[in-house]
Amino acid sequence: MTNVLTATKPPAMQTPIERNYLDVSGVGKAFRGVRVMDAMNFRMAKGELVSLLGPSGCGKTTLLRIIAGLMAADEGAVVLGGRNITTLPAHKRNISVVFQNYALFPHLTVAENVAFGLRARGTAKGDTAKPVAEALALVRMTEFADRPIAALSGGQQQRVAVARALVVDPDLLLLDEPFSALDRKLRETMQVELKAMLRDRGITAIFVTHDQEEALGVSDRIAVMNAGRIEQFADPSTLYARPNSPFVMDFVGLSTRLHGTVTSHDAGMITVKTAIGDLHARANFPVGTAVLLGVRPELVAPDPDPQMNSVTVPLRDVMVLGSKTVLHGVANDADRVLCELPGIRSGFSHGQTATLGWSIEDTLVYEVAG
Amino acid sequence: MIARLDRISLLAVPALVFLAAIYALPLMMLLAKSFQGPEGTGISAYIEFFSDPYNLNVLWRTIRVALLTTLLALLIAYPTAFAMARANGIWLTVFLVALVLPMSLGVVVKAFAWSILFRANGALNEFMQWIGLTSGPIRMMFTETALVVGAANVFLPFMVLPIYAVVRQLNASLPDAAASLGATPLFRFTHVTLPLTLPGVVAGAAFVFSLSISMYVIPSLIVGERQQTMSMLIARSFLYLRDETLGSTISAILLAIAVAVVLFSSWLAGRLGARQ
Structure with missing residues (x-):
């Protein structure tokens, strides 16, 4: 075919x-x-x-x-x-x-x-x-x-x-x-x-x-x-x-969801203050805008490069599904970080803290009602 | 499993005993009498019955009235059942009450109420003359038409309820599917709705036909002695003529017709339902 x-x-x-x-x-x-x-x-x-x-x-x-x-x-x-x-x-x-x-x-x-x-x-x-x-x-x-x-x-x-x-x-x-x-x-x-x-x-x-x-x-x-x-x-x-x-x-696929507020804005790049640290995204929202950040789980990986978005979160769940391993990190009540790694990955366990990151280019950003 | 089934089927025993004692046994005794004429055992009573043109006339009238009553009830009940199947909440209750409540009224009350409407100086005749449809009063009471109309009225619930039960079960997307396949409203009705509701029609028709072929009170009140039906002949044989042989012979003939209708309709309903 x-x-x-x-x-x-x-x-x-x-x-x-x-x-x-x-x-x-x-x-x-x-x-x-x-x-x-x-x-x-x-x-x-x-x-x-x-x-x-x-x-x-x-x-x-x-x-x-x-x-x-x-x-x-x-x-x-x-x-x-x-x-x-x-x-x-x-x-x-x-x-x-x-x-x-x-x-x-x-x-x-x-x-x-x-x-x-x-x-x-x-x-x-x-x-x-x-x-x-x-x-x-x-x-x-x-x-x-x-x-x-x-x-x-x-x-x-x-x-x-x-x-x-x-x-x-x-x-x-x-x-x-x-x-x-x-x-x-x-x-x-x-x-x-x-x-x-x-x-x-x-x-x-x-x-x-x-x-x-x-x-x-x-x-x-x-x-x-x-x-x-x-x-x-x-x-x-x-x-x-x-x-x-x-x-x-949210309706098409799963993603990380992090709420925050724009704290700086420079040449098409914004900095967003979230519950688990400052993150960056390509967008043009004025300072003070309430936004929702997202990223698809397979674009998130452990041990990120310094120029990437990076967060350190406790893992609420580690699901080994055979073809993939899914890490579910908790930011706060409403927010989460999802990371999907190919194949069976050991070295992660429930309750442990993990540092996960993703490219600034892959970060989705939406204005939301404050 | 078998032991369990047997135990549950024991629940039918009271009904069976009741029917055997109160229904089957006396009926058998009655039927046995039809074969006992003055000249001994034989079918002479049947030969005698069928050789009298008056009796054949009554038999044919009884069947004709039952068929017409069934047809009229069907024509009224079929669309009603669809309206009921669509209704819900308060409207469904209204429908069911309107249908079932008159059954508790009794035929006698109804018959006298009809006479107010149908008699020579009744409301219907007055109205028809007033709008100029007729020049004088026309006879409506004591006619076969009045009998059919009256019987269809009384037996309507027995036609509506079985059809309603089938229509209610109908998958609502079937007519939509037929429409999207290019079927006109008429084709949808003749090829989808009608065949799927036919088992309900057969059941309702069997009910109404059996009831109308054996009805006694309604014809006695509406047409009186003028136009006899089988049931009236039976009553006359037993009550006035004191001829038990004749009475049980006519009863046997009536029973045979009713049994044939019930057997035929269950066979038909089984065939129609077999594929579904």
Whole structure:
């Protein structure tokens, strides 16, 4: 397999309609007078795999249902492939949805479930056999064609749901928490499989998920959502290395968190006084600003160079996880220092004090309410 | 496991003894009488019953009224069950009370209340003449239509509740899934909602049909002696004609129809439910 993370079609080769293939603009929604979404803008290109990532209640499922036509937006427009579908009912949009609980029809067999979309589009019963067989072969469920749905495991049900969604050749595929009902091992296998399948067939797809690892693994770009807004919409590496808010930093991956106040400011470099000493970061905040410092755990290491940020903290926990060893240092009640070292590392123990450091360039800094 | 199951199944013994003594035994004795005519044991009573056109007419009317009652109750109950499944909190309580409370009122009170509405100088006739729909009073009491309407009214809860129970269990994302696969509202109904709710329809229809085919009080009050039903024939045979053979013969025929309906509907419900 090629590097699937970066193997997207270069934008220059796409037409303007393909570049803004799905264009959600100014969409708002209220439930019983409570605004859950305001002026939502969201664009993605044809063939892209995008994740909507956020905690429950952030509006990601609302956005998915509005795109699918299963829920009407109060205002705003949804345009797909140059066609305004804002007021089009779901069954005329040609947008397939894989539901969280798969929503397979319990009174139909596997093959009848997969044939459903073709039958609904008026395909004669006799003409569904070939596309259904192909779709089942694609998800490796051929031998289950005549089984009832109740006889399938969770992973098998998911494959059928994907086959049923793809057999109609949708313009857009929406997946609502598609892996959440699977156990961890199966989930990882299915993520790799599904991503390769969608990529091979050039499917444009949106995954809705609350699982950051899943989002990082399956998507070209991730829209991190919070309270009905998109906080940041970027590719996985940018999102992880340069989160634009404390929310994104905390939601995508783990990090050291240290609160402090800017005490000096000179040529794009600030000094921040924290509970465990002075630290530096590249930023332009005036003296007196309350800030939050962060750094990703794998960028933190023991025995730092003198020009790096350095702290000495008691270790509350040392977790040896096989492929990595995680040190959890305590700064104070709210603040912590996380250090992740590759492989099994001895020489650290609970209660011991460690000196840990990281590069000033790697230090994330956000203004916070004092 | 088996010992445990046996012990729990002992709990059914009181009900079985009760049913055997109070229901099955007398019924068997009654049915036995239908085979004992004046000329000895045989099926002569049945031959006699079926060779009388009047009896065939009553049998057909009874089945027709039961079928129409079932159909009318179904048409009213089906959408109601969906509304109830959507309702919650106070509205669900309102629905259930509205459905169950009239059952405690008794058929006699209801029948006299209907007569206020349906009689020649009743509210409905006055209204229809007032809006110019009819020129004079039309006969509504003592008709088969009134009987069907009245019976459907009384038996409605027996249709609504089984359908409601099935609709309540319906996975709400199935219609959404069907829509996203390109199914029109009609296709969604005929291919998803209807097949999945059919077991409830079968159960409700079996209830209402069994109740309407054997009803006695409702037709006695609404249509009277003018248009007899099977139950009224039975009562007349026992009470006025003192003909036990005829009474038990008609009872046996009625029972056979009810048993056939129950067996057929459980077979149908089993088939419909087998895949789910």
